[in-house]
Ligand SMILES: Nc1nc2c(ncn2[C@@H]2O[C@H](COP(=O)(O)OP(=O)(O)O)[C@@H](O)[C@H]2O)c(=O)[nH]1
């Protein structure tokens with residue numbers, strides 16, 4: 223499954239800096255508004271424990287990478303500008319912004335804890351602002367859902383299938399599938415009769431879509447400039463520093479560190495560089511800040527309820543036909559089955575499915591067998 227995480231936030235929140243750090247690319251970063259005007263796409267990674275640790279040999283990923291058993295599984299990231307100052311207070315959001323969030327499976331709502339005078343914004347105000355932005359996205363979705371509702375109801379009135387089969391015609395623009403629509407419907411009280419849906423149903427549907435199906439994660443940036451982040455953390459906000467992330471990236475590419483996780487300076491780093499890296503390291507160790515990779519992984523795996531599954535050709539050696547160990551890591555929805563994995567590998571493999579084999583237990587699995595996180599699976603197909 224393709225995962226795309228959008229970074230949204232007001233100008234100066236640090237979206238482009240964060241995007242750069244997450245994707246290892248350089249994009250326009252500036253202290254003035256509208257530096258970036260178009261959505262930029264790049265690749266970042268979620269991190270999971272690699273099953274190769276259970277083998278005598280290391281893996282050779284076709285996509286992504288693996289550092290001492292930490293497997294980096296690629297996800298797409300978007301730098302989404304266009305959320306203007308004052309949106310959330312009815313100033314409206316740009317069309318381009320809305321188009322971009324349509325293509326995102328989840329969002330990071332990046333919050334700048336400083337105002338234009340570079341003073342700290344009180345925590346209540348930050349959470350209110352974040353809420354307003356999210357509400358505006360929910361209202362936008364609800365209005366798209368509700369537009370020409372009667373016409374839609376007439377169009378599907380002859381259909382006998384379940385509600386999700388009808389609603390897919392309405393919310394297809396957002397890329398939500400039928401199982402996801404069913405999940406939204408089950409979570410609330412939605413009348414079977416679409417004609418009777420009103421504002422409340424539209425908003426409720428939209429709210430669940432934007433919190434459960436396409437969650438928005440509030441992340442406070444510029445934590446390096448905050449002395450004590452505990453108040454923010456206690457109000458349920460994640461605190462990061464895009465600046466530190468970028469420094470860690472750079473230190474790595476200069477060989478000043480060899481592990482972006484432990485941030486341990488190498489002899490190549492001079493005294494000043496070592497001190498700077500150690501300061502950064504201590505702030506993460508003390509729990510003052512969290513790493514963006516951890517935020518991303520938590521968002522994709524836990525909030526979006528996904529798992530990582532490793533399809534292999536040989537269920538004993540966990541390799542492909544060429545002997546590459548654990549070459550693929552697939553992000554799948556929790557609840558998906560061996561057959562879903564077969565189709566994710568290739569349509570032909572799905573169509574020709576005979577059975578699957580669990581690489582750990584060597585048990586034979588049928589089509590409907592539900593996959594678990596970190597499963598290593600061989601699919602046998604015609
Ligand atoms: N101290 C600090 N400054 C940051 C951080 N992230 C971004 N900035 C600065 O904030 C300004 C705006 O950053 P930019 O990435 O262009 O923001 P965007 O408008 O949201 O894309 C730039 O001067 C950045 O250097 C951070 O984590 N810490």
Ligand SMILES: [Mg+2]
Pocket residue numbers: 237238239250251257258303
């Ligand atoms: Mg920018």
